[in-house]
Amino acid sequence: MTIAEPIAELPQIDEEEAQRARRRRNEKIGSWVLPILVITFSIWIWDRIVVWNELPHYILPGPGRVLEALIEDWAILFDSLLVTLQITFGALAIAVAGGVGLAVLFTQSRWIEMSFFPYAVILQVTPVVSIAPLIFIYVDSRLAGLLICAWIVAFFPILSNTTMGLNSADHNLRDLFKVYGSSRWQRLRFLQLPSALPYFLGGLRIAGGLSLIGAVVAEYVAGTGGIGSGLAFRILEAGYRLNIPRMFAALFLIAMTGVVIYATLSFISHMALRKWHESAIKREA
Amino acid sequence: MNTATKAALDASGAAPLGARAPVLSLNNIDKVFGRDVVALKGMSLDIQAGDFISLLGPSGCGKSTALRLIADLIHPTSGSIRWQVEKTPGALSVVFQEPSLMPWATVADNVWLPFRLQGKTRTSVKDDIAEALELVGLENFHNAYPRELSGGMKMRVSIARALVTHPRIILMDEPFAALDEITRFKLNNDLLELKSKIGCTVVFVTHSVFESVFLSDRIVVMAARPGRVIRELHVNEPYPRSEEFRTSSEYVAHCRAASDALRDAMEEHA
Structure with a gap:
């Protein structure tokens, strides 16, 4: 996110407060999005490992x-x-x-x-x-x-x-x-x-x-x-x-x-x- | 204060100002902690109805010990404490340095506590609760939780809780020491206003000379090691005392006298 956009519209909030608000919003979104990304990526890697190595399902199922x-x-x-x-x-x-x-x-x-x-x-x-x-x-x-x-x-x-x-x-x-x-x-x-x-x-x-x-x-x-x-x-x-x-x-x-x-x-x-x-x-x- | 309250107070024996009826007396009290820590030595004090007594002294002079003895939380090693009036539940109440409210209960429920411990339902005493909160200026905060209040307001709730049973005697253990000065002055004024409204009897522990002179008509100056009374001063200035009293020459004179007594108290064991 760029620094410029929200400040111009809200002149009564100073730079520091705007930064703080932005950080809070990003953290809120991140706390959901990041774990989902990690799990999705992990499952994909898991799947690829099984496929690429042609592992039998009684060793590691996909x-x-x-x-x-x-x-x-x-x-x-x-x-x-x-x-x-x-x-x-x-x-x-x-x-x-x-x-x-x-x-x-x-x-x-x-x-x-x-x-x-x-x-x-x-x-x-x-x-x-x-x-x-x-x-x-x-x-x-x-x-x-x-x-x-x-x-x-x-x-x-x-x-x-x-x-x-x-x-x-x-x-x-x-x-x-x-x-x-x-x-x-x-x-x-x-x-x-x-x-x-x-x-x-x-x-x-x-x-x-x-x-x-x-x-x-x-x-x-x-x-x-x-x-x-x-x-x-x-x-x-x-x-x-x-x-x-x-x-x-x-x-x-x-x-x-x-x-x-x-x-x-x-x-x-x-x-x-x-x-x-x-x-x-x-x-x- | 409404007339019903006044009647209730009269019935409960809180005498109006000027009437000197003994409430309780301490006779030659010694209190020794452990083997050899003499917290209090030979303390005697007669408390009359309507008195505002300050126990003034340095740390370790036994003023809080005296208060705890009167509250029957600890017992004297020797000597006796005699109640001159009937000691009913709620005849004595205590205000501590911290507001000590129950954080899980609303303001009204906190004030209800002394009655609740007597087995009285909230509806049966709701007028008393409302009246006590009105006296301390918190009539609009019945349903607030303590965490929503400022330090001064919490202390007001604590005072309302102490007043609600119409006690014969209120013990206050440095109640305003943790507050900022502006709030402390305000609460000092309000406490005196309360006193002239309901004529309560107060024993007030403090280490502030100015607070003790402003509030009380009797100042008991105490010294440490061993804790003992070294002098009693009288502040014969009429109540109600206004903010102007703080700048009057009488006030200054009383403060000087109390300071001198306190210096003697400090020097005696130095």
Whole structure:
């Protein structure tokens, strides 16, 4: 874009402001156009590599073949997607309930926090792939096992963020609540929970992605299950059968699911905080 | 102020100016933090209805500690604090150095807080909320969020929140220290106007000589290490005090007296 055009029409805006406005507009367009260009170019390169090197589809399928697999195997893949989603959201729901519940319990009693927090950390830092086989030995229900694995991965960010949020309430307001003789419940309901909301929502966004990862990893460990199997199982199965296009198709669905979950949770977070929290407020320049 | 408010205030015991009824008294208070940090030593103070008392002193003289003791947020190591009137919920309120508003709640909801903690619905106290906001000049900002307000306006909301329960005594802990001077002067004037309207009893912590002389009728000068009262000055100038008072010779004389007392306070442990 040349420098001359918009300034002449808007004499009341000075050079610097005009530049700033132009930069902002270009950045806005760029944030959409550039990623689309990159993905288009990548897919084209991918396609060319396959064609030029005459790669067989069981080594690397072209993008067209993956799309074909996505359409042809849609019925199978969609069923699997539903299973994965079910585990992901189930785990996320339990993680939210457990994480927030435990965080509230922690802030009500230092003793409980001191007793249990180290174990929450241990649970978090132990890789889920190494615990999962044990879980599947002791838990009969495959669904319950998967839920537990995904939950272990997802709940910690919610717990730690919410605990931090509950403790971050303005200390003057705490004093004020005390002056007015508030009950423990009132302090929690009117002061600590609202203070914790931005922290909780930050944790939720991380936990959403993690519960999907947890669900997929757990299914890898759980292995064959036949009926009612999720996308991870489809990837394994397709791998055994050298059906590489289907592997790619399933992978694509998992990635898209992650993106949608993150976008949805970001949107929820924005809507919940847009009236008052700094993170959700648009600033002028 | 409308007549209904006046009646309510009279009923709640906020005495008009001139009437000297004791509200609470501090008797020989010591407060020691840890083993040997003496924050306050032998402090006694009688607070009468309608008093505007400033606690004036350098950092570490225990003026904020005294306020926290009165607010019952901490307890004295020895000595006693006696309420001479019935201590009902909302009989005492506090204004801090920061406005300390709840950012997620509207202005009206912030002012509702003291009543909400008493279990009162917003509709049942909406007249009190409207009245308190009118007193601080924010009647058009019921539905604004704190982030939309300037620093001075936030402080007004904080004062409205303190007034809404018609407290017997209001504690203010350097409420205007973080504001710019123009806003501070304006709020000083408005606070005095408020005082003459509703005759509230105020204990005001400050380290500004000028602010304490302009606002109060009693100045309690304190010294540090250990925190203690070294002198009490009386500013016997009638309320309401206008902007002209700031340039009067009486004002200057009082400021000099307070400054001298404060210098003594600083020298005593220097």
